[in-house]
Amino acid sequence: MKIENLTVRYGSFTAVDGVSIEVPPGGVVGLVGESGSGKSTLARAVSGLVPYEGRIEGARRIQMVFQDPYASLDPRMSVGASVAEGVRAPRAQRQAEVERLLGLVSLPAEVATRYPRELSGGQRQRVAIARALGAEPDLLVADEITSALDVSVQGSVLNLVKRLREELGLSILFISHNLAVVRYVSDSVAVMHGGKLVEFGPTEQVVDEPTHEYTRSLLEAVPRLVRH
């Protein structure tokens, strides 16, 4: 999957300015940046939710998982109905497919009859991932999917992302403001600042030998728990 020279403009304001990123098949590319850096706009453009200039090649079906699992599921729709929205299977096989998708994200099949309000934040985020997987995407865009979750739940969602990538060979564009989280799940890291891509390379290289000034300041600001 290749993003080439992607630009998004809102009136005279350029939110994303000529960004090119390549996501190899089955690879996870992490995208970091602060608020206003254009990373979420890039996610929406890639997912076809905002108009853009430039080219996106090699991924026909793109699905996105949103930051807030409390807002991304219709409160009046059962979990099963939400997940079934993306499923293309004929009606008779639909229920089995929904169960399979819920199984993929380690949720029991009974969850299908429940409503979002009965689930925890982590469970809702799993449902949102299952719904996206139902459309058999070539690329999954994960926009800050753990930042609304509690720390104790975040770990299990990150593990799920890693597992899905291994089991399904899923390509993922993983967006987060948290460098530690991005470092944990990604093979390569892209850093955005002011709408521009300022650094892009393999994770170890970006984290250990950053070349751009901004990447360095971002790395320095990551709060660290000193392990004596």
Place this chain on the structure above:
Amino acid sequence: MARLPRTPPAIAGAFIVTLLVVLAIIGPPLWGEQAELINAGAILQGASAEHPLGTDNLGRDLLARVLVAGRFSLGLALLTTLIGAGIGIVLGALPAILPRRAGRVVTSTVNALVAFPGLLLAMFTAVIAGLGAKGAVLGIGVAIAPGFARLTQTLAASVAGADYVAAARMLGVPRRRILTTHVLPNIAEPLILNLTQAMGGALLGLAGMSFLGLGVQPPSFDWGRLLFDGFSRIYVTPEVALGPAVAVAVAGIGFNLLGDALAKAASRTTAPTGKSAGEVPPPAGEPDPEAVLEVSGLSVTFPGGVRPVRELSLTVAPGEIVGLVGESGSGKSLTAAAIGGLVPYPGVVSGARLRLAGQDLGELSEQQRRKLLGTSLAMVFQDPMASLNPALKVGGQLAEVAVVHQGATRAEARERAVDRLGHVHLPEPDKQARRHPHELSGGMRQRAVIAMGLMGTPKLIIADEPTTALDVTVQRQILRLLREVSAETGAATLFISHDIAVVGELCDRVVVMYAGRVVEELPVEQLATGARHPYTRALIASLPDMETDRTQPLASIPGRQPSPAQVPEQGCAFADRCALATSRCAERPSLVSYGKAHSVACWEVDS
């Protein structure tokens, strides 16, 4: 739908509407005959024992006619409302499925119609449709449609922006299906509520039309028609007009009151009523004279016996930065609110001894307490806009503190405000003071709030997730500023956060909360490797950092934290998520000292 609030207007509304419905059902069979009974011997009479509201020009009893007309009046009003709502909702929903250009045309048409006077629209339609009930119903129906269209449009627009609609679009769900499965069900509730009020309006409108002679024509009669007939006799026998007038007014008021109450009930979830936990006496024990803040036995209770904070004790020494960590729902923010006297209604703080700067808050008068909190306590919240008035300039807001609590003059206060803004490293403080909050960036606003706290001489700074909404590089600056302020003023700081890494970087001591209780208290040096409580350890293990082994799965805690209403009264609240849990955990472990400045509430630790 939420239950109706038990306020006098709500009760009155429900009562009147019930009465009207009963009247519509039993009216015609009970009094129908009497209402049509022509009596040539009793024409145009005033009130008498036989005819309490008098009779009309054919000698028919007016009371019976008013009671019988209820069904027709209400039926017409219902029909009118349904027509209005039907047209309105279709018009309002159309832009969501039409092509963009056609959608805009519909939207502007609705806008134009909303601006057009309703009564004119009604009369215009009624005249075209012909005199009589049909014309009036169509007329008033058309007149209330634009309001419904506008409401539908506004509500639909808010739902259309929701993430779940974006998700459905990405999955390729057609627009028409998005409208029927996502948008309409989610806006149905406010629309239905609005129907009740529209019903009241339609009733009044129809009566108005009939009264103008444009509505119901004889021999049919509704309340408006009766009013029209009686009106010419109002100077001779006012009671003949009074009956239908009162009926129209009461019905209109009834529907409006009920609609209002329903809307209010839907917009807030009423707190469950029920037993509140019994008063817990303040705990005994000598106060610590050194501590800036001493909290013991603090509980926050909501109606229904929900206790988000349970018998919490905490001390903060001068110059010390104490971190209070926990997941959302652990009660950490309510603890801060209780200290600042800001627990939201209907929460109750009970059993607490709260000492701030050596003074027992429970023993002070309201005025003394305000003064003490106003000058010695500074609070910084996650959203700086919560502490700043968007309509006022930053400098003026800061100066306010000095004017109110320290009796400074305007000029002195302003000078101090600029000085304080400079103190928190705002560039060109003089210029920033003249700006409105929205002209500052998030980080600058948070600095301004801290500066506001420094207008007095704070003994304690409570910072509730002050950096959660900020970028990491700005977060770092704010953390540095908090450290600097604490070192310089000697103020103690209570820093509340869900982020254990941030707490580890800033604080001297860490207090870990789970399900409303403190489960561990420890010096920060021991946080990473010396934590003893299984919850604290799991929390630290599940946090990825820049050294985490990427080939290993992250630790995570199964299950979820019980909500405040579900916390077990007996036993350890963490037990069912805990790998070390034994039968002993059915009894709640208390916080036991485990080495210097370290205490843990867990049975597995002391062995």
